[in-house]
Amino acid sequence: MATDELVGHLGELRKRLILVAIWFFATLCAGLYVSPRVLMLVKRHSAAESIEWNVFAFTDGLFVYLRCAFLIAALFTLPLALYQIWAFVRPGLTEREAKGTLAFVPISFLLFLGGASFGYFLIFPMMMRFMIAMNESIGAAETYGIDKYFSFLFNVVFPLGVTFEMPLVILFLTRIGILHPARIRSVRKYAYVGLAIVGSCISPPDFVSHLSVTIPLLLLFELSVFISARFHRKWTAAVPSAS
Numbered sequence: 653m654a655t656d657e658l659v660g661h662l663g664e665l666r667k668r669l670i671l672v673a674i675w676f677f678a679t680l681c682a683g684l685y686v687s688p689r690v691l692m693l694v695k696r697h698s699a700a701e702s703i704e705w706n707v708f709a710f711t712d713g714l715f716v717y718l719r720c721a722f723l724i725a726a727l728f729t730l731p732l733a734l735y736q737i738w739a740f741v742r743p744g745l746t747e748r749e750a751k752g753t754l755a756f757v758p759i760s761f762l763l764f765l766g767g768a769s770f771g772y773f774l775i776f777p778m779m780m781r782f783m784i785a786m787n788e789s790i791g792a793a794e795t796y797g798i799d800k801y802f803s804f805l806f807n808v809v810f811p812l813g814v815t816f817e818m819p820l821v822i823l824f825l826t827r828i829g830i831l832h833p834a835r836i837r838s839v840r841k842y843a844y845v846g847l848a849i850v851g852s853c854i855s856p857p858d859f860v861s862h863l864s865v866t867i868p869l870l871l872l873f874e875l876s877v878f879i880s881a882r883f884h885r886k887w888t889a890a891v892p893s894a895s
Contacts, residue, residue, distance in 0.1 A: 683721030767816025
């Protein structure tokens with residue numbers, strides 16, 4: 653009986669993974685179609701207006717198209733993938749837990765968009781201005797390859813999008829009992845050091861740019877601690893009434 657139940661769960665998981673894969677492929681095709689328009693929007697970004705894109709290999713343009721399409725597909729597949737994960741574990745949750753965790757799906761998507769937008773509209777232009785000024789200070793001729801440009805852009809935007817998921821991740825780990833608000837507070841100083849290192853790796857080395865990245869990361873951590881403590885008290889108070 654247990655074997656039949658396991659096979660049933662695996663069959664359901666397989667169906668959900670196939671659905672996500674089909675949607676990813678469909679959005680990947682759509683991403684390939686709209687990539688030229690997206691790339692032109694990126695080209696009109698204030699950080700790129702004075703930069704001439706060059707290709708140094710026949711495949712540079714193709715790789716940029718594929719990378720852009722992949723990111724579009726990943727962005728629009730994320731909500732469906734999160735929902736399928738929720739639907740798969742839904743039978744093992746109580747009604748209260750199911751309603752609470754379903755809200756994680758749109759919130760996670762919005763947090764990722766917020767982090768990516770923060771990186772694209774604020775951090776990336778600062779980094780580009782700093783790099784261009786540094787190259788001009790040593791008299792270097794500026795010739796930028798389109799592949800390197802987009803690699804640099806994605807390496808800034810994507811990590812910030814993931815980092816902005818921190819409040820939701822900490823809340824989820826608190827909800828399932830892995831983390832406790834008191835434990836999070838006890839490692840606050842180590843978290844500050846780690847986030848400062850992350851901020852220094854993402855931002856230019858000048859002090860103002862470093863603070864403009866590190867301070868939002870620290871505020872995100874404090875927001876995570878506050879949300880975790882508040883919901884932990886709420887969940888703890890609800891246990892007696894639930895029993």
